[in-house]
Amino acid sequence: MTTAKTDPANLVVEHWPVADLVPYAKNAKKHTPESTRKLAGVIRARGHWTAPIVVRAETKEVINGHGRRLAALHLGMKTVPVVVLHGLTDAEADALRLSDNQVSNQDYDTDLLRQGLSALAETGGIDMDNLGFDEKELDFLVEDPGEMLDDAFVEDIGEAVEEQKTENDAKAAAVDEAPARLAEVFGFTKVSVADGRRVKAFMARIEAETGKKGAEAFMGFLTEFGI
Numbered sequence: 001m002t003t004a005k006t007d008p009a010n011l012v013v014e015h016w017p018v019a020d021l022v023p024y025a026k027n028a029k030k031h032t033p034e035s036t037r038k039l040a041g042v043i044r045a046r047g048h049w050t051a052p053i054v055v056r057a058e059t060k061e062v063i064n065g066h067g068r069r070l071a072a073l074h075l076g077m078k079t080v081p082v083v084v085l086h087g088l089t090d091a092e093a094d095a096l097r098l099s100d101n102q103v104s105n106q107d108y109d110t111d112l113l114r115q116g117l118s119a120l121a122e123t124g125g126i127d128m129d130n131l132g133f134d135e136k137e138l139d140f141l142v143e144d145p146g147e148m149l150d151d152a153f154v155e156d157i158g159e160a161v162e163e164q165k166t167e168n169d170a171k172a173a174a175v176d177e178a179p180a181r182l183a184e185v186f187g188f189t190k191v192s193v194a195d196g197r198r199v200k201a202f203m204a205r206i207e208a209e210t211g212k213k214g215a216e217a218f219m220g221f222l223t224e225f226g227i
Contacts, residue, residue: 004087005086006084006085006087012084013082014082015079016055016079017078017079018073018077018078018079018080021053021060021082022061027066028097031066036070036074037074039067039070040071044075049080049081052082053065053080053081054096055083055084055085057087058088061093063096064096064100068080203218206218206220206221209221210224
């Protein structure tokens with residue numbers, strides 16, 4: 001028997017135990033501990049939810065709201081608001097999940113975002129730490145660019161470039177002096193026993209000609225031939 005699909009015009013918000021929600025194992029959107037902590041702070045500050053978790057009825061799998069589920073667990077919540085969708089095929093559930101991840105990942109108008117945050121900061125009474133932005137993001141967005149510290153800018157670009165070049169040269173020199181495995185240099189790790197005897201004879205010859213031993217003799221030989 002085919003289950004009737006949920007009518008989008010008649011969605012009903014229910015409250016389910018958080019433990020009943022099944023996270024989709026292949027959810028493409030990543031949720032870090034830091035992002036979970038931020039979202040939990042936003043939910044705690046609001047005191048209520050503004051978007052229910054969307055769940056597939058037949059499997060109890062989350063379609064939309066994996067981050068909110070993790071935040072609820074972080075807060076120790078027992079139940080959460082959900083919207084249950086009936087009659088979805090696997091392909092339809094996957095399409096909803098992927099499209100939601102895509103459309104929610106949009107760019108912001110930085111100027112308007114800065115204006116809105118600055119207005120909230122000036123108004124007072126709002127905990128700016130629970131808006132989902134970290135401290136550096138808030139500092140950048142709220143502070144007036146015209147009042148940034150002078151030492152945030154390079155006074156002499158030529159001097160800065162030269163210092164960077166010197167630093168890069170020093171790093172390159174340090175890399176050049178680091179030991180390298182012969183297998184990585186030559187591109188092979190083994191030769192036949194017969195070829196091994198030829199290599200030993202070659203090394204004995206250049207050691208005799210250069211008066212040096214081992215790697216120093218080999219490098220002296222290369223230098224002699226301009227390599």
